[in-house]
Amino acid sequence: MDSSGANIETRTIQNCIRELMELPVIKQFAVVWDDMGLEEKHRAARRATMKEHLQRLLEEMVQEEQELKRKLAESVQSCTKELQQLCSDLSLSCPQISEQLTLLERERQLRSQVDSMTKEKHSRLKRYKRLAEMEDAICDSLGEETKMVPEQQFQKFPSEEDLAQFRKRIEELEEKKEIHQAEFFSVREKIIHVWEELEIVPEKPFELIVSDGDIKNFILSDSNMKMLVGLFQELEGKAVKFQGESLYLREKIASLWNRLQIPEAARDNFNNLYSGFTSKIIKALKNELERLDQLKKQNLQRFVLATRAELHTVWDKCRFGEQQRREFSPAYTENFDDDSLSAHESELDRMKGFYSDNEEIFKLIEKREKLWIKYLEFQKSDNNPDKYHNRGGQLLKEQKLKKQIQKDLPKVENELKTVLTQWEQDHERYLIVHDERYLDTIDRQWGEKKQLEEQEKLEKQKAKVESTMMELVYGSKPSTPLKRRAAGTPPSSAPSSKVCKVGPSPLVNSTASSTTSHGSVASRRAAQGPGKTPSRQQRPVGAGRNILKEKNVMPTFALVPNESIISHGNTSLASTVSYTDFQNGLKLGLDCQKVQSNTLPRSSSVLRVNII
Numbered sequence: 001m002d003s004s005g006a007n008i009e010t011r012t013i014q015n016c017i018r019e020l021m022e023l024p025v026i027k028q029f030a031v032v033w034d035d036m037g038l039e040e041k042h043r044a045a046r047r048a049t050m051k052e053h054l055q056r057l058l059e060e061m062v063q064e065e066q067e068l069k070r071k072l073a074e075s076v077q078s079c080t081k082e083l084q085q086l087c088s089d090l091s092l093s094c095p096q097i098s099e100q101l102t103l104l105e106r107e108r109q110l111r112s113q114v115d116s117m118t119k120e121k122h123s124r125l126k127r128y129k130r131l132a133e134m135e136d137a138i139c140d141s142l143g144e145e146t147k148m149v150p151e152q153q154f155q156k157f158p159s160e161e162d163l164a165q166f167r168k169r170i171e172e173l174e175e176k177k178e179i180h181q182a183e184f185f186s187v188r189e190k191i192i193h194v195w196e197e198l199e200i201v202p203e204k205p206f207e208l209i210v211s212d213g214d215i216k217n218f219i220l221s222d223s224n225m226k227m228l229v230g231l232f233q234e235l236e237g238k239a240v241k242f243q244g245e246s247l248y249l250r251e252k253i254a255s256l257w258n259r260l261q262i263p264e265a266a267r268d269n270f271n272n273l274y275s276g277f278t279s280k281i282i283k284a285l286k287n288e289l290e291r292l293d294q295l296k297k298q299n300l301q302r303f304v305l306a307t308r309a310e311l312h313t314v315w316d317k318c319r320f321g322e323q324q325r326r327e328f329s330p331a332y333t334e335n336f337d338d339d340s341l342s343a344h345e346s347e348l349d350r351m352k353g354f355y356s357d358n359e360e361i362f363k364l365i366e367k368r369e370k371l372w373i374k375y376l377e378f379q380k381s382d383n384n385p386d387k388y389h390n391r392g393g394q395l396l397k398e399q400k401l402k403k404q405i406q407k408d409l410p411k412v413e414n415e416l417k418t419v420l421t422q423w424e425q426d427h428e429r430y431l432i433v434h435d436e437r438y439l440d441t442i443d444r445q446w447g448e449k450k451q452l453e454e455q456e457k458l459e460k461q462k463a464k465v466e467s468t469m470m471e472l473v474y475g476s477k478p479s480t481p482l483k484r485r486a487a488g489t490p491p492s493s494a495p496s497s498k499v500c501k502v503g504p505s506p507l508v509n510s511t512a513s514s515t516t517s518h519g520s521v522a523s524r525r526a527a528q529g530p531g532k533t534p535s536r537q538q539r540p541v542g543a544g545r546n547i548l549k550e551k552n553v554m555p556t557f558a559l560v561p562n563e564s565i566i567s568h569g570n571t572s573l574a575s576t577v578s579y580t581d582f583q584n585g586l587k588l589g590l591d592c593q594k595v596q597s598n599t600l601p602r603s604s605s606v607l608r609v610n611i612i
Helices: 003-021 024-036 040-089 103-142 160-198 205-212 222-260 264-273 279-297 300-317 322-326 338-357 359-381 394-427 438-474 506-510 512-518 521-527 579-590
Strands: 557-559 609-611
Touching: 024 040, 040 103, 103 160, 160 205, 160 222, 205 222, 222 279, 222 300, 279 300, 300 322, 300 338, 338 359, 359 394, 359 438, 394 438
Parallel strands: none
Antiparallel strands: 557 609
16 A cells, blocks of 8 residues: 555544544543542543553554454465465466455455365365275276275376276276176076086086176176186087087997998987987997997998998099099908908098088089089080070070079189189199099080080081082072972973983993992983972072182082992992093083983983082
């Protein structure tokens, strides 16, 4: 406060004192003193005493005010320190109090800030304790150590971020607990099921706790969960082992039953009585197998033959060829002793194992073989002209099926090649099917198919050439069938334009005996008489065909022998016709279009000229 303000406050106090002197109580002193009859000196002494009392009172009041000021200053200082400490503990920034405020205002604001920070601190501490209690309970059930320390061991008061992390940890612990609980009940149910299947009674402390099923008695720690899963895996492995052993024993027993021809009623009775795969059941199966072994020894020959038949069945499944089968020589002997039986049984077990290990491959091979057969059938049906006859939509169905096979076959072959290549790399040997590596079988089948297609193509070309040559000699077959003449209509007597009938010549005379002995076509037609007409219309050699229209190419004529016309026995055209006769025949062939004859003597021959 400045000096002017102090002067004003001083005058105000003085006025207050003056007002105090005017109070009735001051006048009472004079009345009392008058009534007492005090002398002046006594009154002066009392006034001096009054003055001393008033002065002392004012001094005491001043001291009290100064003490209050000092306390306010100390309070301000204390609140400031406390506020700074609270802000530090709460990880907050300390608010700044203006120095322009009076001591009382500063103390009031500081006190308010301290109270607010203190409430925040208590709130955090309360939340922290609640989270600590939750963590302690969850960690007890999970068998884990707590991370939240007691209040007395605080090195740093938890901030809001710390509380958020603690809350997140509590949520993770709760989630972990729920997962462990669910896993506990799930695995426990499986364990109980295996115990019941194997007829096992829990005896160990851990097994008893699991069997009890009270989650409060089971600590859901990671180690206990591993033990729980380990117990289930152990029991599951034991169950699988017992089940496999039981299955193996049952297969052996069934095989022996079949070989010994045990009645079905006895088999069903035994299976119903000893179903399952507990230790007691396995013991009973072993006893039955031992009993059957004794019977087997008494029927060695029948057992060897039965085992051999079963072995052939497995060989068929594995697609073994004759050479592969003969590698097992005991199957082709007549020895029926214990050694032969043991060898057959060992080979049978080996082959069953081989088929079981590669069953998927054999199924894939079978699928490929079926597709291949269907593929070949469709390829063969493509050459059948009857396929275009509509048979209720059958052609459309076949085309769809063919497209599907053409789509599936490459996929199956690629998959099969990948599997077989990997198998051969793993086993360092080839997979033999029907005495041949199957990868080579695939390549061979495709090669044979391609070779067959090429052969068929060549045969078609050859047939086409032969057909063309025959058409040149005999004339082309009409594209449309001849109309059937009506009954009673006389046949046409028009001469044939496709056959050149000529008189005797050296060429014809040289072959007359041959045509006479075997009966040539012309002779047969001449025998029909003038009233008969050939079954198809003949035309001149080369007429209507484009084969002679190539530029700069001279036509070459050749005689095409026909055994039914000019051959006799083993006599060939070359042995009966001279070169001069051959030239004369060519000349006659060129002029044959001008020759028309309705009849031909029996001694004459028909000359057919083909252009090549």
